[in-house]
Amino acid sequence: MVNGAQKDTPLVIMEKIVKTFGRVTALDGVDFEVGRAEVMALLGDNGAGKSTLIKILTGIYPPTSGRIIFDGQEVQIRSSREARELGIETVYQDLALVNTMSIGRNFFLGREPVRAIGPVPWLDMQYIADQTRRSLADIGINIRSANDKVGKLSGGERQSIAIGRAVHFGVKLLILDEPTSALSVAESRKVLDYTLNAKERGLSVIFITHNVHHVMAVADRYTVIRHGRRVGTYKQGEISYDDLSDLITGEREY
Amino acid sequence: MSVTASAGKRTGSWLGDSPILPPFLTFMGTFIVLSLFVPNFGTMRTVSSFISGASINAIVVIGVTLLMIAGEFDLSVGSMMAMGGYIFAMLVLGGQSPVLAVLLALIVTSLLGLLNGILTVTTRIPSFIVTLGTRSIYRAVVWILSGGVMIQTTEKLPVFDTLNGRLDLINNLFAGANFRMATLWALVLGIILQIALTRSQFGNRVFATGGNPGAAVAQGVDIKQIKVICFTITGLLAGWAGVLTFSQFKTVFVATGTGLELTAIASAVVGGTMLTGGVGSIIGGLLGVALVSALRSGVILLGLPSDNFEAIVGVTIVAASILNERIRLRS
Numbered sequence: 001m002v003n004g005a006q007k008d009t010p011l012v013i014m015e016k017i018v019k020t021f022g023r024v025t026a027l028d029g030v031d032f033e034v035g036r037a038e039v040m041a042l043l044g045d046n047g048a049g050k051s052t053l054i055k056i057l058t059g060i061y062p063p064t065s066g067r068i069i070f071d072g073q074e075v076q077i078r079s080s081r082e083a084r085e086l087g088i089e090t091v092y093q094d095l096a097l098v099n100t101m102s103i104g105r106n107f108f109l110g111r112e113p114v115r116a117i118g119p120v121p122w123l124d125m126q127y128i129a130d131q132t133r134r135s136l137a138d139i140g141i142n143i144r145s146a147n148d149k150v151g152k153l154s155g156g157e158r159q160s161i162a163i164g165r166a167v168h169f170g171v172k173l174l175i176l177d178e179p180t181s182a183l184s185v186a187e188s189r190k191v192l193d194y195t196l197n198a199k200e201r202g203l204s205v206i207f208i209t210h211n212v213h214h215v216m217a218v219a220d221r222y223t224v225i226r227h228g229r230r231v232g233t234y235k236q237g238e239i240s241y242d243d244l245s246d247l248i249t250g251e252r253e254y
Numbered sequence: 255m256s257v258t259a260s261a262g263k264r265t266g267s268w269l270g271d272s273p274i275l276p277p278f279l280t281f282m283g284t285f286i287v288l289s290l291f292v293p294n295f296g297t298m299r300t301v302s303s304f305i306s307g308a309s310i311n312a313i314v315v316i317g318v319t320l321l322m323i324a325g326e327f328d329l330s331v332g333s334m335m336a337m338g339g340y341i342f343a344m345l346v347l348g349g350q351s352p353v354l355a356v357l358l359a360l361i362v363t364s365l366l367g368l369l370n371g372i373l374t375v376t377t378r379i380p381s382f383i384v385t386l387g388t389r390s391i392y393r394a395v396v397w398i399l400s401g402g403v404m405i406q407t408t409e410k411l412p413v414f415d416t417l418n419g420r421l422d423l424i425n426n427l428f429a430g431a432n433f434r435m436a437t438l439w440a441l442v443l444g445i446i447l448q449i450a451l452t453r454s455q456f457g458n459r460v461f462a463t464g465g466n467p468g469a470a471v472a473q474g475v476d477i478k479q480i481k482v483i484c485f486t487i488t489g490l491l492a493g494w495a496g497v498l499t500f501s502q503f504k505t506v507f508v509a510t511g512t513g514l515e516l517t518a519i520a521s522a523v524v525g526g527t528m529l530t531g532g533v534g535s536i537i538g539g540l541l542g543v544a545l546v547s548a549l550r551s552g553v554i555l556l557g558l559p560s561d562n563f564e565a566i567v568g569v570t571i572v573a574a575s576i577l578n579e580r581i582r583l584r585s
Contacts, residue, residue, distance in 0.1 A: 080471075080472075081474065084474060089472075090472070092468075092472070094466075094468070094469075095466065095468035095469045095472050096469060096472070097466070097469055098461065098462045098465040098466040098469050098470065098532065099465065099466065100461065100465040100466075100532040100533050101458075101461050101462060101465055101532075105458055105461070105462075106462075106469075108458075109458065109459070109462050109469075109470065109473045109475065110459075110470075110473035110474040110475050111473075111474070112455040112458055112459075114455050120450070120454055120456075121454060121455040121456075122453055122454055122455075123453055123454060123455060123457075123458060125453070
């Protein structure tokens, strides 16, 4: 999937991204990149600009100026559908799964396997049941039955299924937006494990969070955003928890 | 780790992962209680009577239930039913071919439903409010179309019997039975839409649209399209109900269908459909409308003052909904 020539170039390069809303400058020339099969932490306090950056990457709005290079090609991401077609997907805590539906129905939502009998596309229920369990098992998530309602699962299990779904459908860049903020310690552990599993499968992950402890367990690199600017990018091991926190809050400027 | 299907769990019957059992139990419970306390309740005459009484409404309930599962409401179904009845009546009594009359009635009400859908998805106004408005607007159009005059006929056109005549095939089997074609229509349409809801790609997306529209959008589902389709189906079915109403009663007046919207929503809720969307079943809606009709029959047969009708029905609706919820949470 990744040929030798491309292996060293980053998956995502966002170059000099500026975003203004009227008189307000949300992003002031931010450079941001994510490597292949890498977990990149995106850190910054509320209002720092990290959601704006991600919304630009996921097609919710266009940058005022700057360019995006994805998988070696310069791209214009004009809608969330285009972002998804490129292989960029976001997992939001409450918007990942439909709690009233089963795991299988959620897994294939929007991409349902069908058999056309007459003019109507009918769901291939057997395929859904079997493939959901198989695909989740492949990344280490064991479910009892694809017919179990998602609402009965814990928060961590739900996040994991959303991650497993992204892996199965060949997402290239997975964006996790505050994946552990409402979870217990044990549940967070599971999510972090599956994040690493996804990376092992070749996905790149942008991990957005306030929780520096959690992200230090999984991230390869950290990018800190403050007041619409990139404060710095650090490799794991290069920077301590305290220094990172200080950078986020602005007690230290690098 | 093996991937054989887990013991005992089927992939789900066509009745669906949707909650049929609670409303079914509630209906059977109500029926048994009524049979015990109301003289002659369990007879074919009474049963066929309340089933027939519910059948035309049931057709509207099918659409309303589907729409509620998708997360939206349509309060204009009564007006659309009147519109369908009037267009059919005017054309068929005016000498037009009955096929054309039916087609035009259905096309117009489908367009009215489509308009409800488009208004809802393009403005940010909740469907409850949009259709509260169209309820009045469509009713006004009916008024203008009809000149405020009711249509009544004694002509025995064959089309009336074809569409909603007596179901003598069944009636002859049971003494006192009085079933009509409308019941057959309700059952067939109900079953078809139930299967579509639980077994088609469209149905999967309807559940998602109502259950968590944000998640549905994130997975690439066009929720606007799904909602507009459901609104259009609701219009179509309301129009069909109007056609069947005229076929049976040979009468339609400007106020036809008034109050139908609340009966329909109540039936859907009694049948297990949640007001918040994402959960429900068409068959449940049919059970709900049958239950309310059975209750009305019971109240009449008991000779209770008619003022008590609505109160008793209202209490039962609330009780049935609570019961459904209890059973649902326990499963």
